Amino acid sequence: MPDSVITQLSDLRQHALTRIAACTTPAELKELEIFLLGRKSQFTSLAQVLPSLAPEDKKHFGQTLNEVKTALTLAFKEKSEALGEVVAEIPIADSTLPGNRPELGHLHPTTKVIRSINHFFHYLGYSVYEGPEIETDEYNFDKLNLPLDHPARDLADTFYISEPERLLRTHTSSVETRAMSHEQLPLRIVVPGKVYRNETSNVTNNSMFYQYEGLVIDKGLSLADLKGTLVAFAKFLYGKDVVTRFRCKYYPQVEPGAGFDIQCTFCSGDGCQVCKYRGWVEVLGSGMVHPNVLRNCGIDPDQWSGFAFGMGLDRLVMLKYKIADIRKLYNGDLVVEDKS
Amino acid sequence: MKVPLSWLKEYVSFEDEKEVARLLTSIGYMQDGPIKDSAGDRVLDLEVRQNRSDGLSLIGVAREVAAVLNTDLKLPSTATIVANIPSQQKITIADDTLCYRFQAIVLNDIQVQASPSWLQQCLVAYGIQPINNVVDITNYVMVEFGQPLHAFDADLLPSLDLTIRAARPDEELAVLSGENVVLVSDDIIIASGENPVALAGVKGGKASSVVNTTTQIVLEAATYNQASVRRSSIRHALRTEASTRLEKFLHPDLTQVALERAVQLLQDLTHAKIISHTDIYPNPQPAITITMRLARLNRVAGVSLSLVRAAELLEKLQVSVIAQTEQDLTVRVPYFRTDLDQEDDIIEEVVRLNGYDKIPEHLPQQASPKNIQSSAYALEETVRDLLASMGFDEQITEPLTLEHQPVLEPVALQNSLTSEKTMLRTTLSQSLLKAVVNRKKFHHTSINVFEVGKIYFLAAGTPQEKRVVGLVSSGGMASFESVKGVVELLLVRLGYAYDPQFVEIKMLAVDSVFAQIDLDALLLQKSNDVIEKVLIYPPQVLYQDFSFTVALDAQVGPILAAIQAAHPLISRVRLGEAPFVKNGRKSLFVKVTFGNDVQVLSSAEVEPQRLAIVALLTDTFSAHFN
Numbered sequence: 002m003p004d005s006v007i008t009q010l011s012d013l014r015q016h017a018l019t020r021i022a023a024c025t026t027p028a029e030l031k032e033l034e035i036f037l038l039g040r041k042s043q044f045t046s047l048a049q050v051l052p053s054l055a056p057e058d059k060k061h062f063g064q065t066l067n068e069v070k071t072a073l074t075l076a077f078k079e080k081s082e083a084l085g086e087v088v089a090e091i092p093i094a095d096s097t098l099p100g101n102r103p104e105l106g107h108l109h110p111t112t113k114v115i116r117s118i119n120h121f122f123h124y125l126g127y128s129v130y131e132g133p134e135i136e137t138d139e140y141n142f143d144k145l146n147l148p149l150d151h152p153a154r155d156l157a158d159t160f161y162i163s164e165p166e167r168l169l170r171t172h173t174s175s176v177e178t179r180a181m182s183h184e185q186l187p188l189r190i191v192v193p194g195k196v197y198r199n200e201t202s203n204v205t206n207n208s209m210f211y212q213y214e215g216l217v218i219d220k221g222l223s224l225a226d227l228k229g230t231l232v233a234f235a236k237f238l239y240g241k242d243v244v245t246r247f248r249c250k251y252y253p254q255v256e257p258g259a260g261f262d263i264q265c266t267f268c269s270g271d272g273c274q275v276c277k278y279r280g281w282v283e284v285l286g287s288g289m290v291h292p293n294v295l296r297n298c299g300i301d302p303d304q305w306s307g308f309a310f311g312m313g314l315d316r317l318v319m320l321k322y323k324i325a326d327i328r329k330l331y332n333g334d335l336v337v338e339d340k341s
Numbered sequence: 342m343k344v345p346l347s348w349l350k351e352y353v354s355f356e357d358e359k360e361v362a363r364l365l366t367s368i369g370y371m372q373d374g375p376i377k378d379s380a381g382d383r384v385l386d387l388e389v390r391q392n393r394s395d396g397l398s399l400i401g402v403a404r405e406v407a408a409v410l411n412t413d414l415k416l417p418s419t420a421t422i423v424a425n426i427p428s429q430q431k432i433t434i435a436d437d438t439l440c441y442r443f444q445a446i447v448l449n450d451i452q453v454q455a456s457p458s459w460l461q462q463c464l465v466a467y468g469i470q471p472i473n474n475v476v477d478i479t480n481y482v483m484v485e486f487g488q489p490l491h492a493f494d495a496d497l498l499p500s501l502d503l504t505i506r507a508a509r510p511d512e513e514l515a516v517l518s519g520e521n522v523v524l525v526s527d528d529i530i531i532a533s534g535e536n537p538v539a540l541a542g543v544k545g546g547k548a549s550s551v552v553n554t555t556t557q558i559v560l561e562a563a564t565y566n567q568a569s570v571r572r573s574s575i576r577h578a579l580r581t582e583a584s585t586r587l588e589k590f591l592h593p594d595l596t597q598v599a600l601e602r603a604v605q606l607l608q609d610l611t612h613a614k615i616i617s618h619t620d621i622y623p624n625p626q627p628a629i630t631i632t633m634r635l636a637r638l639n640r641v642a643g644v645s646l647s648l649v650r651a652a653e654l655l656e657k658l659q660v661s662v663i664a665q666t667e668q669d670l671t672v673r674v675p676y677f678r679t680d681l682d683q684e685d686d687i688i689e690e691v692v693r694l695n696g697y698d699k700i701p702e703h704l705p706q707q708a709s710p711k712n713i714q715s716s717a718y719a720l721e722e723t724v725r726d727l728l729a730s731m732g733f734d735e736q737i738t739e740p741l742t743l744e745h746q747p748v749l750e751p752v753a754l755q756n757s758l759t760s761e762k763t764m765l766r767t768t769l770s771q772s773l774l775k776a777v778v779n780r781k782k783f784h785h786t787s788i789n790v791f792e793v794g795k796i797y798f799l800a801a802g803t804p805q806e807k808r809v810v811g812l813v814s815s816g817g818m819a820s821f822e823s824v825k826g827v828v829e830l831l832l833v834r835l836g837y838a839y840d841p842q843f844v845e846i847k848m849l850a851v852d853s854v855f856a857q858i859d860l861d862a863l864l865l866q867k868s869n870d871v872i873e874k875v876l877i878y879p880p881q882v883l884y885q886d887f888s889f890t891v892a893l894d895a896q897v898g899p900i901l902a903a904i905q906a907a908h909p910l911i912s913r914v915r916l917g918e919a920p921f922v923k924n925g926r927k928s929l930f931v932k933v934t935f936g937n938d939v940q941v942l943s944s945a946e947v948e949p950q951r952l953a954i955v956a957l958l959t960d961t962f963s964a965h966f967n
Contacts, residue, residue, distance in 0.1 A: 126709025
């Protein structure tokens with residue numbers, strides 16, 4: 002490496018320090034900084050020699066360059082402070098300019114509602130459990146205390162693939178009979194999922210919709226465990242001030258059976274259009290798993306007991322996102338956007 | 342069930358109608374809408390569940406009210422009917438699985454006229470149009486006791502001999518409301534001689550109906566196979582007051598009670614006289630007794646009641662205690678409670694009358710069982726989050742469709758009501774493309790949508806369902822490469838390598854690209870737990886560019902793969918720009934990243950590798966470098 006380059010650097014440093022010390026105004030100092038370290042300065046042209054040097058020289062020269070730069074920068078800073086210069090800030094662009102947002106996608110409202118409910122039950126020790134949508138008569142009806150010719154089968158308006166054996170599940174209870182038949186006890190599961198009814202679609206009914214069910218099988222469970230769970234769930238969904246009602250209601254797969262309502266929040270129980278003048282809005286159906294159902298799934302009802310609850314999910318989604326027509330949730334029209 | 346409240350007060354006393362509605366709701370009869378004024382009465386609408394056939398009668402509702410208010414039930418006066426008064430009439434039940442009991446009474450000296458106004462008002466308040474005193478009495482007793490009755494004009498019947506049998510194909514019946522019903526062999530009919538005169542449990546025939554000139558009637562009450570009645574009423578679209586009751590499990594003992602009441606009213610209002618009484622009841626039903634254990638009651642209900650209290654509650658419901666020990670009690674079920682057949686049914690009776698509001702509430706105290714959530718569910722959730730983070734909007738579409746992909750054999754539905762929903766989808770492409778087309782109508786230019794769901798198909802004749810994720814990118818920057826890139830990144834982030842075996846990518850339209858990943862197949866692969874490299878320093882990297890041409894039909898994938906494999910120092914190989922055609926050859930610009938975690942790389946150090954890559958491309962892929 003030509004010594005001259007190192008010498009030039011050394012001279013530059015001496016010269017510069019003298020000039021900096023001699024400055025008397027901030028403007029003069031600024032001008033000097035540009036002259037000494039700016040794009041067209043001697044320092045910059047010396048630095049450009051670096052890549053052409055042999056590797057062993059490169060290291061030494063590079064270090065020296067850095068030392069000089071650091072020393073001069075420090076000198077300028079100290080002198081600048083001594084002269085009381087206000088350090089120029091980076092100019093801020095128009096702060097009212099809109100930001101450029103990255104593009105993010107959106108989840109379907111039903112997914113979001115399912116997730117929030119899953120989250121609630123996850124903390125109570127429930128696992129999300131799944132089953133097939135193409136079901137057999139055995140799991141969808143027979144094991145659920147709904148033998149052939151039971152009137153509830155008509156109400157279910159079943160889609161058959163091959164009658165009466167193979168069908169599209171009419172409720173997520175079929176997943177519960179699968180869990181009870183095949184999983185180890187005790188059991189604590191929730192089942193979100195698509196279900197199907199063979200009916201003409203309209204504003205409130207679609208041939209495919211979502212249900213959400215829960216099932217607990219353990220030793221010594223009672224209606225009190227069910228009621229406590231439902232009240233906690235209602236508080237999660239509707240806030241801690243929600244008023245609830247637990248009443249007797251028949252479902253074939255439970256005994257005793259229970260309906261669970263919340264007081265209408267629109268009319269506080271006086272009766273209005275929203276609650277169909279009932280004063281209450283039915284949230285879900287529930288009960289202690291029927292001994293016949295337990296037996297059908299190979300569980301001894303004298304040793305184990307269980308409770309189950311189930312609800313339609315779409316009405317919750319529609320209420321939350323103010324969607325009046327259930328078909329719009331699932332016909333491909335739905336667009337979710339961020340609020341501007 | 343419409344309950345005219347002043348009619349109800351004939352059987353039970355109460356003051357506060359709102360309180361009665363509230364109590365009925367709590368014990369299983371939900372008030373359905375406000376109490377309304379109707380024909381000078383107040384009418385309460387109750388939801389009656391499928392199991393409570395007694396709930397479709399005012400006496401049944403009154404029993405519940407009396408029990409819950411702890412007051413007396415007042416039963417109406419009834420006539421005494423001597424069992425089996427012989428006559429010329431011959432009644433035959435052809436099949437005792439179709440009809441469980443058939444009771445017929447012939448009465449004469451009838452004076453048909455309009456009913457007294459109290460009777461008419463009751464029926465109007467309930468919602469039945471008054472016709473004449475005979476017909477009105479059958480309806481009145483049906484609403485009162487829940488047992489449908491039918492009166493034929495005895496002189497208009499072809500024969501007094503009645504047979505209850507399955508209809509024969511192409512038999513026909515003109516029913517009361519005027520329609521002509523073509524019967525099928527699944528219908529039960531009452532035949533007079535050979536002629537159908539009633540669709541049993543559903544509707545009577547017009548030809549033999551009671552009219553103003555009627556003087557002699559055959560009054561019948563029967564119990565039929567519920568399922569058959571239900572099917573007939575649905576099949577012929579004849580949902581009647583009779584069929585809604587007879588499609589539930591009515592006890593055969595009820596026919597006697599209802600007839601006694603009807604005869605009383607017929608004697609009072611039409612001066613009728615009994616000529617004969619025929620009762621065919623092939624298999625009388627024994628009374629049901631059930632033992633309820635106190636320990637089970639308190640365990641299942643979460644309450645602590647005494648046996649004395651339980652017995653007291655049951656007695657109020659006319660479930661009579663016939664034996665008792667210290668641990669249990671044995672009860673006899675009254676005939677009208679056809680819903681009670683085992684121990685837990687009796688437990689519910691105790692608990693509901695004691696009050697569901699008195700049940701304490703707490704969360705289960707048992708330890709949580711082990712988590713059995715499937716890895717598939719977790720995978721789906723991660724897929725949703727990753728695709729949303731890449732700018733894709735989630736869709737959920739109905740799997741019922743008309744179209745299908747010719748590759749897979751679709752699962753068809755046997756009985757769909759809608760012609761557009763006759764099979765299950767075999768791909769997500771159609772519904773996602775439809776979503777894209779919908780958005781384009783509204784001038785959306787760049788559309789990215791996805792759906793996580795199932796496809797369905799037949800494999801060796803058996804219906805299968807498969808978990809997939811589908812995505813469509815359309816407009817804007819959508820291209821095969823951009824969609825493949827999304828799929829690649831998705832798979833990397835899920836811990837899997839791209840494999841065309843479970844990924845399908847295709848152009849759906851000029852500017853729409855569809856991809857579908859078989860998630861079930863993915864789950865069968867072993868996923869990498871560690872999906873990212875962690876470096877404790879930023880890696881030292883050096884870029885080398887290669888610009889060359891290859892034959893027009895050369896594929897890019899193998900070329901990039903060969904470069905990647907050329908040396909372990911190579912960390913990344915990618916295209917700097919899209920390939921283009923130049924002088925009849927494909928021109929490629931490849932950027933190669935050499936990376937090393939520890940030492941600084943210089944161009945000189947990678948020079949041998951650079952030359953090796955040039956040689957490789959020249960030799961293996963006949964590349965030309967300019």
